[in-house]
Amino acid sequence: MGLYGLLLTLLTPGLISAFRSTGEVGSSLVLPCVYPVTKDQSLACWGRGTCSNTGCNFPVASVNGSRVTWTKSGRYQINGDITNGELPLTITDVTLDDSGVYCCRVTIPNLGIDLKREIDVEIHHPMMPNNLIQGSVDDTLTLPCKYSADKGPREVCWGKGSCPISGCKNKILSTDGTSVTWAESSRYKLLGNMTTGDVSLTISGLTKDQEGTYCCRVRVPGFFNDIKKEIKLEIKDVNLVRASLKDKLVLPCSYNTDSGTKATCWGHGYCSLLSCPNKVLQSDGDQVTWRESKRYDLPGNLAKGDVSLTIDSATVDDGGVYCCKVKVFGAFNDIKKEIRVEIRDADHLTGRAGDTMTLPCKYNVSEGTSPMCWGRGPCPVSKCTNAIVWTDGDDVSWRESEKYRLTRDIKTGDVSLTIQGVTKEDEGMYCCRVRVPGLFNDKMKEITLEVEDDGLPKGKN
Structure with a gap:
């Protein structure tokens, strides 16, 4: 029978091969299509939509034998080696409207052969590059997501996890385009102007459980037209100390002294890469060598690694994040701990x-x-x-x-x-x-x- 005869026997009339391809707005996309070459004349076309009974729906390119005879516009090109059975369709400068199903159809009339391949195309919108957002326990953070609302507001959903093919996995919020219609809890809000396409998600009272990937999905009519954005959220675990005015605060921090005591500093602010921000106290490992005022002290056993900071007579200005940093030899080896202090001014009134x-x-x-x-x-x-x-x-x-x-x-x-x-x-x-x-x-x-x-x-x- 020979190779060509075997291929033609296997590729029976009406057979559809289904594939899927994704691209990004503004890029070029190549949709593959190959067929067995015979000595008999072949006809081929590319069209939008599923393969019909004959020809191509909404054709964008036509081929007769080894020649491209027509394309809908310069955006559509067939650059493969047609004489070798290659009919890849290249679409340049793709837009969201290019999403949907495409059909590649090859017919060999003399042999009664009709070969079809369907490809689902999904075009993504590059609203912003995928990015990483970092926060701390108890923070209120906003995950950015915007789209062009020139054609009006669109339905949106936010979910926990990567964006699936459709909808939002583990959905936490959804809108009808102009207002939030459902939220898993009051911690999730859209505080931007939705009518202008700002659907950024604000999360209050962060916990470690909320760490992970989030999906913002903007609904656009048509197959695979939705705009999607994935954001990774990392949450640092900040310890919390609450106190009232004039209390004595204790901010815990310790380290293992098996290899000896180490220099330590405390600062009022988040830990930086190399030092303590707004330093309030430092030690050489054995004793306090400097302090901003007598209100700050290390009363614990420094020889055993207890470098907990005490602050006498708390004031409202003592609130905020503190950094305990223990110096460890080597790049980026320092031990760091962040503690949030919350000072509350409490009072009591009685009336009738x-x-x-x-x-x-x-x-x-x-x-x-x-x-x-x-x-x-x-x-x-x-x-x-x-x-x-x-x-x-x-x-x-x-x-x-x-x-x-x-x-x-x-x-x-x-x-x-x-x-x-x-x-x-x-x-x-x-x-x-x-x-x-x-x-x-x-x-x-x-x-x-x-x-x-x-x-x-x-x-x-």
């Missing part, structure tokens, strides 16, 4: 039902006013839980009801909250939070309000 109560809260405006909020409940990692008042720094921008007012001079930093006609329902903890740029720099004050009813104070829990 029907009173007008003022919950005091002030901050320094020497560097300008700052946005702030009041909320019900303890101060959370960021913003205010169950917010009742927001300001832009100069004026009240929102309040839950008219009973909540800031009657003092906001521009001088007096953001004390006045509650008119308090009732038993107003009893509980309140949070005053003043926004300060930088991670974990916000000024916070918690006030517990107790409302007496019928002359009897509420029992304390």
